[in-house]
Amino acid sequence: MPRIVTLPGDGIGPEICAPAVAILQRFVPDLEVEEHVFGGASIDAHGTALTDDTLAACRGADAVLLAAVGGPKWDTTDPDAPRPEQGLLGLRKALGLYANLRPVRPLPALYDASPLRRERIEGTDLLVVRELTGGIYFGEKTRTADSASDLCLYTVAEVERIARTAFLAARGRRNKVSSVDKANVLETSRQWREVVHRIHAQEFPDVELEDVLVDNAAMQLVARPSDFDVIVTENLFGDILSDEAAMITGSIGMLPSASLGDDAGPGLFEPVHGSAPDIAGTGVANPLAMFLSAAMLLRHGLAMDNEAAALESAVDRALDAGLRTPDLGGSAGTAEATDAVLAHL
Structure with a gap:
């Protein structure tokens, strides 16, 4: 049974992580998902951005799906104060994730948004x-x-x-x-x-x-x-x-990434964008980079190339059909964008 750890993190993170997990479970019905607090949320709960328990869970997973970390709440110039980004750097180092892959492929449907x-x-x-x-x-x-x-x-x-x-x-x-x-x-x-x-x-x-x-x-x-x-x-x-x-x-809300190490350990998959605390809780966050990161998880983390291509194609076709979130000049919210992608799976 495939097992992943999800790290919703901060800001819009939980809002875009949940639908991405639901999409993954459409492809992998027996997917085991274990959620942990991370980043600023972990600082608030435990005083550190990355706890030993979270790190141990990530080490034992097939892949790790991260949404977003950080926000002005935890900004500080105090070198001794914990920062959300320390969790991300620590996780990459501990898992030996030395290669970050960021594909950049503007879609014809979005050429005018660039x-x-x-x-x-x-x-x-x-x-x-x-x-x-x-x-x-x-x-x-x-x-x-x-x-x-x-x-x-x-x-x-x-x-x-x-x-x-x-x-x-x-x-x-x-x-x-x-x-x-x-x-x-x-x-x-x-x-x-x-x-x-x-x-x-x-x-x-x-x-x-x-x-x-x-x-x-x-x-x-x-x-x-x-x-x-x-x-x-x-x-x-x-x-x-x-x-x-x-x-x-056209938008940083469109780019996924994969952080990979040696074949022995799990990869980390996350959108390139930040936690966008200014729109957190409003339901307008663009989830497409998160969905494309889930596609990279399918491809590189679970060796499911066909399923990854199907998810990427569903995102492309939803955009071709007119889906536009506010960052792309439209008005579709997170739920509407999710439904549009699901409709094309």
Whole structure:
């Protein structure tokens, strides 16, 4: 019997998590679902964003479905105060989830919802492969009255494994990898570029490889997004670029993601958007990125490719039929969007 852990989290999280679970159970009637508090909700209940019990449950699951974490209630500059994001970083680290996959594929039905012109985004189908457990987010941090520092550290092994993930993904797509770094300034980026090129030459010479400086990549994502196939980059750059790429689709409420590690452990599946506390409880949250994250869970977590494709197709067809949530310029609420997708399953 497949078993997943759900982490509804904060803000709109519980509102979009429940219908996603209901859809998963349409595909997997015997799915065992175990829900745990996480993020700010866990801080309120237990004083920490990720409890030992929640982590143990996640370790024992086939996959983990996360909705959203964070909110102004828990914002603080106190370095000793718990923050919801610490739960997410801790969970990724503890589960060894080093590769974050974020597909960006604007649908023709939503071309006019994008802030970019239709002719600029037509044909865009890219995948951001973000290194997830190294870099400046996890480096040593110091703070004094006069200064603060964050250490950006990468090992050769960390770069090797994320490079392999990107090259393997490219082989199943259009066979091109754009490696994004800042090698003209940063030593970690010079190491990154050297290691990526070595893995390319030794193991993936059939895949096209290009180097793109991160500032140029940010410009090119807006200027020529359809030229990219697989973008691989380090943690901080990937965090920023994938959110920028999300807007190509018209709304960050449309993008799913999968965080994967070695085959032995569960993956973590979550929408790219945040907890949107300003609309929590109003019933207007866009659940489509959550549904597409559930599709990635079916594909990567439960090895159910056909079912994943069916769910993705149902989302596409609902949009083709006119479904629009407020972030896409329409008025459909969470329940109406859910019903529209269910109608096309």
